[in-house]
Amino acid sequence: MIWLVRHxxxxxxxxxxxYGTSDMGLSREGARMAKSLVARLITFCPEIIIHxxxxxxxxxxxxxxxxxxxxxxxxxxxxERDFGSWEGRTWNQIYRETGxxxxxxxxxxxxxxxxxxxxxxxxxARAIQAWHHLPSDRKIVVVTHGGPIAAILSARKNAPLRxxxxxxxxxxxxxxxxxx
Numbered sequence: 001m002i003w004l005v006r007h008x009x010x011x012x013x014x015x016x017x018x019y020g021t022s023d024m025g026l027s028r029e030g031a032r033m034a035k036s037l038v039a040r041l042i043t044f045c046p047e048i049i050i051h052x053x054x055x056x057x058x059x060x061x062x063x064x065x066x067x068x069x070x071x072x073x074x075x076x077x078x079x080e081r082d083f084g085s086w087e088g089r090t091w092n093q094i095y096r097e098t099g100x101x102x103x104x105x106x107x108x109x110x111x112x113x114x115x116x117x118x119x120x121x122x123x124x125a126r127a128i129q130a131w132h133h134l135p136s137d138r139k140i141v142v143v144t145h146g147g148p149i150a151a152i153l154s155a156r157k158n159a160p161l162r163x164x165x166x167x168x169x170x171x172x173x174x175x176x177x178x179x180x
Contacts, residue, residue, distance in 0.1 A: 001178060002134065003044055004152065005143045007056040008033035008172040018094060020080040020117070020147070022087050025055045033172040038063045040174065046070075046141040050134075052078040057143040064141065077130035080145035081123045084115030109161035120161055127151035136179055149175055 008030035010019060015027070026034055041049075041064040051061035053074035065072035086094050094102060094115075104112030109120035118126075127148040134140055146168040153159075153167040153175065169175055 001044070001139050001176065003041070003046070003141045004149045004169075004175040004177065005037065005041065005057075005060070005141060006146050006149055006169045006171055006173050006175075007054075007060065007143065008037065010056055014088075016092070017088060017090050018083045018086040018115075020083040020087060020145075021054075023054050023056075026059070030056070030171070034060050034063070037172060037174070038067065041141050042067050044141065045139060047138045048073065048135065048140045049143070050075050050078065050140065051143040052076065052080070052145060052148075054079060054145075057145070061141070061143040075130060075133070077126050077133070078142060078144040078148050081114070081120075081147045082117035084113065084117030086115030086117065106162040106165060109164075120164060123147055124151040124155065124161065124164070128155055131155075146171075152177075 009015065009027045010024050010030060011027050014024045037060055049061045049065045049070065049072045051057040051072055051074055053076050058074065061072040102114060105114055105120050111119065113119055128151065130148065131152050149169055150164050150167040154164045
């Protein structure tokens with residue numbers, strides 16, 4: 001069994017901003033959600049806990065791992081999309097400067113690089129590589145981000161790349177996936 005966990009909400013100053021690979025912590029609400037998440041994750045008795053190496057995922061993974069007396073492992077392949085020069089800017093600023101260019105993430109998943117960053121196809125390939133790197137015979141928790149989770153869910157459903165955003169879970173959501 002694998003549980004893909006999307007981190008809870010980030011600090012208020014970063015909400016409504018593009019923050020793919022940026023490294024900020026959780027909001028007060030996110031910290032409260034993280035406590036509940038940790039308590040829930042330890043009931044799954046995972047043998048392995050992996051996180052993306054960002055503060056917003058690492059804290060949850062490490063707290064659960066300590067309670068389970070196991071180590072949390074970082075794997076940057078589970079990071080959110082690299083948004084290049086868009087990182088840290090508000091979505092409204094990006095829209096004012098580029099219009100609906102951000103639609104290119106879905107309309108042109110193989111060629112559009114938001115802010116010069118990562119294409120949707122590259123995000124998908126990276127997430128699939130991370131997924132295939134997971135041991136097949138273990139119970140695993142991966143604390144990650146909406147983009148990689150959406151990529152895995154889309155791939156498992158053979159959904160078109162342009163519909164990947166439809167599979168982004170809510171902050172703090174846990175997605176349970178049975179291994180084949």
